[in-house]
Amino acid sequence: MNSHATERLRKVADFVKARRAATEAAGHSNPGFDYRWKHTLRVVQYGKRLAELESANIEIIMAACLLHDISKFDAEDYGVEHGRVSARIARPFLEQIGYEKETMDNILYSIAVHVDDNADFEHPVTIESKIVSDADNIDRFGPYRLLLLFNQTEDYGKLIEQASKRLLTLKKYREGGIMGTKSGENLFNRQLDLQITFLERLVEDSRLTVEI
Numbered sequence: 001m002n003s004h005a006t007e008r009l010r011k012v013a014d015f016v017k018a019r020r021a022a023t024e025a026a027g028h029s030n031p032g033f034d035y036r037w038k039h040t041l042r043v044v045q046y047g048k049r050l051a052e053l054e055s056a057n058i059e060i061i062m063a064a065c066l067l068h069d070i071s072k073f074d075a076e077d078y079g080v081e082h083g084r085v086s087a088r089i090a091r092p093f094l095e096q097i098g099y100e101k102e103t104m105d106n107i108l109y110s111i112a113v114h115v116d117d118n119a120d121f122e123h124p125v126t127i128e129s130k131i132v133s134d135a136d137n138i139d140r141f142g143p144y145r146l147l148l149l150f151n152q153t154e155d156y157g158k159l160i161e162q163a164s165k166r167l168l169t170l171k172k173y174r175e176g177g178i179m180g181t182k183s184g185e186n187l188f189n190r191q192l193d194l195q196i197t198f199l200e201r202l203v204e205d206s207r208l209t210v211e212i
């Protein structure tokens with residue numbers, strides 16, 4: 001990547017951070033913001049790695065990864081719409097920093113579809129859009145997410161119940177079919193295997209946790 005691209009990505013990162021700062025300045029502080037930004041940073045790195053492995057456009061992917069969850073830094077929770085909302089937030093900004101139209105549309109499409117494969121504008125599926133979704137999924141099933149999951153309760157009964165449910169989901173994902181690229185699937189399976197091994201052992205040990 002040339003210095004021009006690095007400079008633009010710096011501006012993109014600053015734009016996301018400014019969005020968060022504005023929400024906080026308006027009094028809507030959210031403890032999830034820290035996790036979200038760190039998730040974003042990891043998604044950027046996974047995206048970069050997949051871009052290299054799949055010979056895709058690194059700058060498009062890194063910009064889209066930085067912006068993919070920007071709407072999560074608002075006070076409002078947009079649910080499954082948050083990808084499309086993020087793209088709407090990003091559009092005027094990307095126009096302003098001088099991305100050419102084709103590049104910008106690919107970035108916006110990659111952001112918009114990352115939740116449920118749907119955009120609210122016409123655009124063909126691209127290798128970059130597949131990679132942004134893959135990078136997001138890889139971190140969503142990584143060890144940090146596991147920590148987050150188990151930080152929320154000290155009720156071990158409830159926790160084991162959650163773990164058992166999650167195991168079913170993870171095993172279904174492990175059968176494949178949800179990732180867009182082969183490299184993404186390899187990294188995703190690595191995350192799933194870690195979680196499956198850990199959760200299976202947890203459930204196994206929960207059965208030993210009995211009074212005598």
Ligand SMILES: [Fe+2]
Pocket residue numbers: 068069082083114115136
């Ligand atoms: Fe997201």
Ligand SMILES: [Fe+2]
Pocket residue numbers: 039043068069136
């Ligand atoms: Fe995300």
